[in-house]
Amino acid sequence: MKIFDIRNHMDSLIANVKSLNREFQDKQMDAKRPAELKKMSNQKNSKLKDRSSSHCVFCKDKNLPILNSFHRELIELIGGLSFSEVLMSVLLRCDNVYHVRVHDMIHDKVLGCFLVTDEGIEEAIKLGVFEQTLTLSVVDLRNTLKPRKRPLGIAFEYSDVRR
Numbered sequence: 001m002k003i004f005d006i007r008n009h010m011d012s013l014i015a016n017v018k019s020l021n022r023e024f025q026d027k028q029m030d031a032k033r034p035a036e037l038k039k040m041s042n043q044k045n046s047k048l049k050d051r052s053s054s055h056c057v058f059c060k061d062k063n064l065p066i067l068n069s070f071h072r073e074l075i076e077l078i079g080g081l082s083f084s085e086v087l088m089s090v091l092l093r094c095d096n097v098y099h100v101r102v103h104d105m106i107h108d109k110v111l112g113c114f115l116v117t118d119e120g121i122e123e124a125i126k127l128g129v130f131e132q133t134l135t136l137s138v139v140d141l142r143n144t145l146k147p148r149k150r151p152l153g154i155a156f157e158y159s160d161v162r163r
Contacts, residue, residue: 056099059113066097066115069123077102077112083132086111090121090130090137105134 067073078086087103098121100114116124124130 056101056113058101058110062113064113064115066117068117068119070100070114070116070120071124071127071129073114074102074124074129078104081106083129084134086133088130088133088135090135092137 081104085104085106087105089101089103091099091101093099096118098114098116098118100116102111102113103109104111
């Protein structure tokens with residue numbers, strides 16, 4: 001019986017040592033991670049600066065500005081349509097800029113696109129823009145912004161074979 005107790009105690013100690021070792025390694029990785037993320041971010045940003053503003057067929061040849069606020073531009077774009085007649089697709093690109101495409105559901109045509117910062121999306125959420133319109137949100141999982149709970153909380157992963 002004593003040998004059984006000693007063996008149980010040894011197994012428990014071994015498990016504790018392994019757990020502490022994993023925790024120590026995780027903390028070491030966390031300490032290294034900010035420097036690595038900054039380096040990766042700088043590399044990513046240098047690559048992204050050379051890319052066109054969007055791969056969207058509706059705005060790829062346009063030099064769209066990146067907006068910190070877009071609700072006024074949105075109201076101007078939809079004109080006489082009500083918010084319920086508009087569909088917005090919100091795509092968070094890998095450079096953490098939102099690509100917002102506005103679609104007229106009555107006439108089945110794209111009205112235009114916006115490139116919007118996180119601050120612009122936050123402002124639109126506070127103003128209730130996404131609660132008044134049908135909004136589809138696709139989040140690229142390579143981004144560094146945390147996904148939102150609502151209304152941009154449904155995240156779909158785009159998977160490209162070339163990745």
